[in-house]
Amino acid sequence: MSRKSAQNYEVKILDTAETMIRSRGYNGVSFREIADAVGVKSSSVHYYYPTKGALGVAVARRYTENFLKTLGNPEDASNDANEVLEKVRELARYSLKQEKLMCLCGMLGAEVADLPSEVADQTRSFFLLNSDWLVTALSRTDWGRAQTEKTLRKAALKTLSTMEGALIVARSLGDPEIFEEIEMDELRA
Amino acid sequence: MSRKSAQNYEVKILDTAETMIRSRGYNGVSFREIADAVGVKSSSVHYYYPTKGALGVAVARRYTENFLKTLGNPEDASNDANEVLEKVRELARYSLKQEKLMCLCGMLGAEVADLPSEVADQTRSFFLLNSDWLVTALSRTDWGRAQTEKTLRKAALKTLSTMEGALIVARSLGDPEIFEEIEMDELRA
DNA sequence: CAACCTCTATCTATCGATAGGTGTAACAGG
């Protein structure tokens, strides 16, 4: 019988792994479950990602890149600091309400003490790059121009924290609308 | 040969399970690892907690009880709303800096979509009870008396969210002092 | 003796990972 021709399942594997990790956590995902969902054998997943750590890094790296790409150039962001923060919140809102998933790096961040070091490093990188993005964008707003670098950094970290925490709380309570109730800070002059 | 007399490892099992779950997540913990750390056989863990779900519920319930007990009676809390919030933050600070662990229910909350339903329910209960505690305590403060119930609830949920998120961000970035940088809101009249 | 606690021993299922085989496509030389 004819065999299906090779079709490069790499992206599908990455997509599936990301969704599963965001739902079940790193330790809740196995090569076999990913393979089954994709429609291949687990050895095919190992073909692209020889170890689970390598797969985790690839998923986290792509997630981080897509996240930053969606945020866009921080130098092009709004002059209104609250609109800048809203860009980040919008991504969390989409994750919660549309995808019904955790933020990948929020999930990995919770498990960080038990991750292979290369995955932990990539998780760290996600938060570093996102706080850098926020600091840059905020520094160009009307509000931000009057603030110290340290104040901007604090605002960035608080926004990221509240975003991750809001996902956890809203999902635990079983009601996505709670995200909206967690009205985040208004920055004030 | 004489065998050690029966000594009821139940509390030690619960302690060990809690610490492990707070470090590795629910799916990162096994009966064998808990048993090894306690110094018993895995069947002894099953003696007290026949299923992993039962163990998870017991850990989460005890954690919630201890959390609320440490907070104390919400009616006896400070008249200063910011001091009320600080009580909750202090527990997160202790978790991060002293214990070097996640909040149990922050961890379980991230994994909530993959937990046995009884464990998910107990996680939900943690957040409900804590937001109730905050609403009650805040309602008796100078600030709170002037607010609507809905405003109090929002403040409660935001405080819990920022607390859980700050643990994730600070641990991911590998620096507990970041918790202090995430200066949380000052409530204002 | 009876209740309780911990053990040995074992089960089936699944884990991450590896070795080695096979069909497919692209390309080379004739």
Add this chain to the structure above:
DNA sequence: CCTGTTACACCTATCGATAGATAGAGGTTG
């Protein structure tokens, strides 16, 4: 156009380790 070679993509089969869970023996205590 035909054939031989090679790289690639995915497979079957299997490994040792570990997962959660169970049955039943035996020591301890009251």
